[in-house]
Amino acid sequence: MSRVSTIGTALIACLSEIKPANGFTTDIKQVYGPTERVRxxxxxxxxxxxPVSDVRTGAASFQATRQRTYEIEVIFPRSAAEEDIDDVHVDILRVLGFGQDLYERKFPGLIEDEDSAELRFASEGESTHSITITIGVHYVESYN
Structure with a gap:
């Protein structure tokens, strides 16, 4: 299995921890990977x-350092309040270890100084709001 495959699996597992029982405000019901169908x-x-992009940032011998960019879109029912959407943004950064002093609490390779969020509110005829958070992860892949 490639290194990047393990990162995607770990990211999904990490986001699945966002529940009030774990100290978060939001209760994410399910996390879906890029090939999973939402029922x-x-x-x-x-x-x-x-995953939206993957760029090589360096190379040495048969290894390369890479940066993969992920979009995490959280979808809410139209009844959700704006603060619910704001809260999930904070919860996602917290679960990834943003700002944590302890190395063990940080998501491996997380690029802490680059993230963005785009909010979309339901317009007439739509039934959901969403927020799309973009994060980056550095990793090393071997090609041997």
């Missing part, structure tokens, strides 16, 4: 994790 009427809020 109709799935409980919300739910999260979708998608």
């Amino acid at each position: 109709d009427k799935a409980p919300m809020p739910l999260a979708l994790v998608r």
